[in-house]
Amino acid sequence: MKVERLAIPDVILVTPPRFSDNRGFFSETYNVQRMTEAGIALPFVQDNQSLSRQKGVVRGLHCQLDPHAQGKLVRCTKGAIWDVAIDARSGSPTYGKWVAAELSEENWSQLWIPPGFLHGFCTLAEESEVQYKCTGLYDKASERAVIWNSRELAIDWPVSSTDAVLSEKDLEAPEFSAAKDWFHS
Ligand SMILES: Cc1cn([C@H]2C[C@H](O)[C@@H](COP(=O)(O)OP(=O)(O)O[C@H]3O[C@@H](C)C(=O)[C@@H](O)[C@H]3O)O2)c(=O)[nH]c1=O
Numbered sequence: 535m536k537v538e539r540l541a542i543p544d545v546i547l548v549t550p551p552r553f554s555d556n557r558g559f560f561s562e563t564y565n566v567q568r569m570t571e572a573g574i575a576l577p578f579v580q581d582n583q584s585l586s587r588q589k590g591v592v593r594g595l596h597c598q599l600d601p602h603a604q605g606k607l608v609r610c611t612k613g614a615i616w617d618v619a620i621d622a623r624s625g626s627p628t629y630g631k632w633v634a635a636e637l638s639e640e641n642w643s644q645l646w647i648p649p650g651f652l653h654g655f656c657t658l659a660e661e662s663e664v665q666y667k668c669t670g671l672y673d674k675a676s677e678r679a680v681i682w683n684s685r686e687l688a689i690d691w692p693v694s695s696t697d698a699v700l701s702e703k704d705l706e707a708p709e710f711s712a713a714k715d716w717f718h719s
Pocket residue numbers: 582584593594595596597606653654655671672701
């Protein structure tokens with residue numbers, strides 16, 4: 535399995551091998567031993583899947599507060615997304631910094647986003663399907679969001695503000711400064 539630490543080293547991009555033959559392919563998309571060796575050691579308790587019909591759908595930037603904070607292992611099983619992780623742990627040397635990776639049906643990569651990070655993605659193709667494992671259960675009261683195009687983060691999104699498609703809830707989210715006390719490193 536290919537393992538790459540990104541510019542924020544706690545964020546890890548992994549690419550499990552795919553074994554192709556005349557029938558199609560086989561892949562171990564999660565193996566606790568290999569993921570632990572790669573640095574993804576927390577136990578997962580919930581699996582999620584979402585489908586976004588259009589290109590330019592933006593979901594995020596989301597997190598849950600402690601004790602319901604979630605680490606997420608994200609992959610794209612159909613289409614393609616641009617996946618973003620933002621360090622929201624105040625006191626961290628990379629606080630307020632972001633990293634991104636393209637995840638697609640084709641490149642088969644997965645992005646590990648630890649607890650204490652905001653997460654969001656933008657679809658690069660129609661009918662994009664995203665699946666992710668979470669280390670914490672959904673807890674509605676603990677959910678928090680930051681506006682996707684927060685000026686304070688200057689994320690280099692592959693979609694313009696006029697073309698992006700967001701939920702009403704996400705359009706009402708505050709700037710990143712609202713997140714200053716959400717997590718501590
Ligand atoms: C996240 C979540 C939502 N829901 C429900 C609430 C709501 O009625 C419906 C849709 O929820 P949302 O609009 O929040 O879905 P979405 O905008 O796709 O939210 C997701 O975005 C990405 C970026 C993440 O990182 C995820 O953790 C999650 O926050 O699904 C659950 O039942 N369980 C869950 O774990």
